[in-house]
Amino acid sequence: MRYPFPVGKSDFIQGDEAIARAAILAGCRFYAGYPITPASEIFEAMALYMPLVDGVSIQMEDEIASIAAIIGASWAGAKAMTATSGPGFSLMMENLGYAIMTETPIVVVDVQRGGPSTGQPTLAAQGDIMQAIWGTHGDHMLIVLSPSTVQEAFDFTIRAFNLAEKYRTPVVLLTDAEIAHMRERVYIPSPEEIELVERKLPASEEEAKLPFGDPHGDGVPPMPIFGRGYRTYVTGLTHDERGRPRTVDAEVHEKLITRIFRKILDHKDEIISYEEFMLDDADVAIVSTGIVSRSAIRAVKILRERGVKAGMVKINTIWPFDFDYIEQLAERVGKIYVPEMNLGQLYHLVKEGANGKAEVELIAKIGGEVHTPMEIVERVVG
């Protein structure tokens, strides 16, 4: 396979471009999208690259159709992705729930911009954290990843596909306008360096008859994709193990929904990722995610220079969230600061995790600019 961009070497590219290249190296061969700032460059790169790797990139009539098409393509057996920003992400919510309910592996990129509504199309924000987790209706579980560099935008996109395939679930890559449009040096590995995970397919006719069962005991049923003669029945209605609608049976509903939770939560140790910096002796911790982590690292260094024993945690997996880890962290430090580009979203998760063991303080900033390190430092030193 030849790739339409250099592999096995570094390049100086935008976050959006990194996401597109990662998707192609992850095996994505179906992309459907609708133009929106600041995610359009992902689409443009996919439109350019896809025909060169036997893939397809389609502009649909809106974002609802885009996510619908990638779900359809996933059932046709393809690894599929769409990318959007807040307004389009809002439109995708119903079908995101459909992908959860039908256990369809897809990757949805949300390049966050200022909101609500049309808001600040060209400026970064982190206002979609709660929407990514809870935006679709009903009890549901999915995976949300958050990169803080262009390299991570690349790496986490590969990871998003692997997690989607492994757990038969939609994965949201939650990034922002800052990372999407920033150019950084990124190492683009060659295919041999990349470990890819493919979805489980039915090993037997019997397994194929249980598209929503649990034949392997890990909560993840093999996926009897279309066109192989399985005659699979897929519906967003509450369904039994065979996929048949059972809309008024409480037991069937509970069994289905708890398995969808369990297949992810039982594997949360593998799914959850965070990184610690200078936390060993810290008595102040900064917990952040995405682009803000860049300022937080610098803030920790400045605080250390000033004699404050500060450390930080960069949250890579926003959902499922590691509440237990935050509680342990809270026991180690006296105070946790949560800088984020919204009026308090990650903060609520951290506060719930801290469980009263440490004081948790929000450092909110909205309007489109990332916190400067000094804005964080000044809040910590008071």
Place this chain on the structure above:
Amino acid sequence: MAKEIYSTYPMVKYLRKEALPTALCPGCGGGTVLNAFANAVDGLKLDPKDLVVVSGIGCSAWIASPYFLADTLHTTHGRAIAFATGVKVGLPDKKVVVISGDGDLASIGGNHLIHAARRNIDITVILVNNFIYGMTGGQVAPTTPFGAKTTTSPYRNIEHPLNISETVAAAGASYVARWTTAHVYQLIESIKKAIQVKGFSLVEVVSQCPVQFGRRNKMKEPAEMLRWFLKNSVPVSKAKNMSPEELEGKFVIGEFVNRQRPEFTEELNKLIDEVQEQFGLKEV
């Protein structure tokens, strides 16, 4: 008794027997559409394993899903055609058929219908038009006749209905036909043609909902509705010479278009070949 019917009905081989009887009301036109579709598949000697059926939300979405024994994607409200687009591109060698209602495909999903026709993707849409939202209790639809009574137009409908077939024909579909549930043989033939046509095809089936539409509009019995269809049906050829006033309240039936136009998945493959050749990626 139901079981006996299933054992003698020749099309039962295409159905998920364990899902029967259907959830459709007695007298509903949905059963006729399912029967016509099964007969078309049978007539074409199409292996159901080479078929993917996609539907949306509402009574008509239940016509084939879960009853038709093929790969079946029962999707969200209005979006069946958008889902089907992904399925068709992923499985270009399979026949992809969307069966759903007027509210689903022409109201909430109207934009997807128009753009799939414009794209001329090789999907067959069987749109069951019963002028009403049946499952939710008989609310007005964009297809409800002017003056008709529904639960959300209890006095009378002051809007004029959308002409679905003409809209889809104008948008660029390869094949468009309209029949009623009183024209079963013509309907079967049209579905067969639609499935075979390369490109977007629409078969609009005017169908009776005696429970939600008929009984509020002086046609309580299913047969009364079928007689209404027959009495007011006008062939396309005849309708051409009639004025809009003369066509008010009529059902124009027959083929609106049957033409060759470039098909989307073929164009996609052409593009891939062309681009790969241009960049020297094509294996010789």
